[in-house]
Amino acid sequence: MISRSFELILTFRNAMHLDQKVSLKALHTFGMEVEARYFVEAKTHSEVLTLLNYRHMIHMPILFLGCGSNVLFTRNFGGIVIRINSKGIVIRDEDENHVHVTAEAGENWDEFVQHCVDREWSGLENLSLIPGTVGASPIQNIGAYGVEVKDTIESVQVIEIDSGKQKRFTNAECQFGYRDSIFKRALKGKVIILNVTFRLNKTGVTGLQGDRVMGNSLLKLDYGDLRPELGRMGVIEPTISDVRAAVCSIRRRKLPDPAEIGNAGSFFKNPVISKKLLDSLQTGFPEMPVYLQSPGDDAVSETFAKIPAAWLIEQCGWKGYRSGDAGVHPNQPLVLVNYGNATGPQILGLANHIISSVEQKFGIRLETEVNVIG
Ligand SMILES: Cc1cc2nc3c(=O)[nH]c(=O)nc-3n(C[C@H](O)[C@H](O)[C@H](O)COP(=O)(O)OP(=O)(O)OC[C@H]3O[C@@H](n4cnc5c(N)ncnc54)[C@H](O)[C@@H]3O)c2cc1C
Missing domain, CATH: 3.30.465.10 (Uridine Diphospho-n-acetylenolpyruvylglucosamine Reductase; domain 3)
Structure with missing residues (x-):
């Protein structure tokens, strides 16, 4: 007997050109070989609404994707990837x-x-x-x-x-x-x-x-x-x-062109730190580049100065690092790269090592800018 949810998927497939087991390799700029269980494009607002209606009945995770230039997939996506193409x-x-x-x-x-x-x-x-x-x-x-x-x-x-x-x-x-x-x-x-x-x-x-x-x-x-x-x-x-x-x-x-080397631009945000931390860091690292924030910048009163994450990463020796096909770009330490066959977990593992070493040396915890999908 066909289950209700399978029936819905079939109706949905006919209504919306839903494809099954679709490779996302060309649909995100890191270029990993990952697969979406279902994939569909929404070209109008009413198609988006139809998709949402079906989604309520099917109970599956959904992911909205633009050009995939700010995402890192760590595994296949077991739901519906919806590419917004309006x-x-x-x-x-x-x-x-x-x-x-x-x-x-x-x-x-x-x-x-x-x-x-x-x-x-x-x-x-x-x-x-x-x-x-x-x-x-x-x-x-x-x-x-x-x-x-x-x-x-x-x-x-x-x-x-x-x-x-x-x-x-x-x-x-x-x-x-x-x-x-x-x-x-x-x-x-x-x-x-x-x-x-x-x-x-x-x-x-x-x-x-x-x-x-x-x-x-x-x-x-x-x-x-x-x-x-x-x-x-x-x-x-x-x-x-x-x-x-x-x-x-x-x-x-x-910047590395994602068509040649997989990447998602800056992997980390530039950290914004307090005056107290800045004062203590400037004693140990007087050459550290600092961009003071004017009042109202970023609307967070605690923050005081922005430090280039690229500098912090370079100081920890990561610039140009490569392990297998996962690496740190030789000219742009903020950009993590996939030289060909790196996996999402390998890039994420590298990112975590970088975060730990920067935290150990400077007491600053880097935040990722890229959306990790896993
Ligand atoms: C080489 C390179 C250089 C870059 N340079 C910069 C830079 O200078 N400055 C900068 O700020 N960024 C930069 N980026 C990051 C990226 O370009 C931006 O974040 C961009 O806005 C992502 O757009 P996208 O359509 O690819 O989003 P995606 O990567 O497809 O999606 C990003 C996130 O938004 C969600 N999403 C996408 N569309 C929608 C929607 N319509 N509704 C709801 N959620 C949605 C996704 O689910 C995901 O969580 C760079 C990236 C690369 C690869």
């Missing part, structure tokens, strides 16, 4: 200075940034070439070159997995912090992000002083190698297209 970019509202634009969760992040830069809407250009989807961008409040996506997000629309109800979170309700948001904490696994609305600046140069003022937007040029890169490009008065080109060129040079 598309669409719509202007909600605009005035002389701003445009309010909504992008669906399945839009490719970098293509969305290009779309905005092409229209001279500024705010996202420093976040060029970050892999992933628009839907995942608020989850860890993606950031690069002195900009975090929270600076431009107006609201995030979600569906609650349990109730199927839709809700719109304002920027404040998203509780953004450094590589953090309510979606990574209290609402982790409880909501699906459907779309994100951004408030971007229409550009037009109005003044100059250090950073360039364009319309109401301040081009952020003073982070890392950005200004020298613009100089190398021969750019004196940068436009947002120039900033995007400079960011892309630095990232292509510095």
Whole structure:
């Protein structure tokens, strides 16, 4: 006799093109050979709702996946992997200075940034070439070159997995912090992000002083190698297209391309420490790089200074380390890599060794930035 749940799976398969035993190797950037028991793509909001209805009846774990550029699978996934592939970019509202634009969760992040830069809407250009989807961008409040996506997000629309109800979170309700948001904490696994609305600046140069003022937007040029890169490009008065080109060129040079070496970008967050710990560490390690946090940064009063995790990891001798196919990138110690056939547990084991040695030497416990799925 066919069980009720098997019957449901069959109906579900016919309704939603549910595939069975699907390799996820090409669907996440670490590139491990792992399998999903079931896999399905959701291209519209109503498909997401249908999936949730079936899921309530089938009682199976579900995992929502964008481009898989911030996950580490430690084993096969024994439930349904749902790839959010909804598309669409719509202007909600605009005035002389701003445009309010909504992008669906399945839009490719970098293509969305290009779309905005092409229209001279500024705010996202420093976040060029970050892999992933628009839907995942608020989850860890993606950031690069002195900009975090929270600076431009107006609201995030979600569906609650349990109730199927839709809700719109304002920027404040998203509780953004450094590589953090309510979606990574209290609402982790409880909501699906459907779309994100951004408030971007229409550009037009109005003044100059250090950073360039364009319309109401301040081009952020003073982070890392950005200004020298613009100089190398021969750019004196940068436009947002120039900033995007400079960011892309630095990232292509510095970061390992997941198409060539499996990785998920920074594996660890930069730790934010208290003044007391900073004072004691500076006695023993006067050369330690320190970024003091201004009041309000990350909204945690206890925190005081951010320390580059890459430096801590390098000081513990891990830079370029390799064991089998699991390793620490030779130029970017924050990036753990799969040279070919590393498994999730091997990468996780390496991460745990790094966490222990950094804690032993500096008394700082590194937190992972990547979502470990196991
Ligand atoms: C080479 C490289 C460089 C990177 N550089 C940066 C960088 O500079 N800055 C930075 O911040 N990050 C960086 N990252 C990390 C990554 O690009 C971002 O975290 C990105 O936002 C992940 O998007 P994704 O679609 O791949 O998410 P996935 O990896 O598919 O998912 C990440 C998490 O979000 C959940 N999720 C995904 N979509 C949804 C949805 N619609 N609703 C609910 N939950 C969802 C997943 O279940 C998972 O827990 C880098 C990664 C790589 C590989």
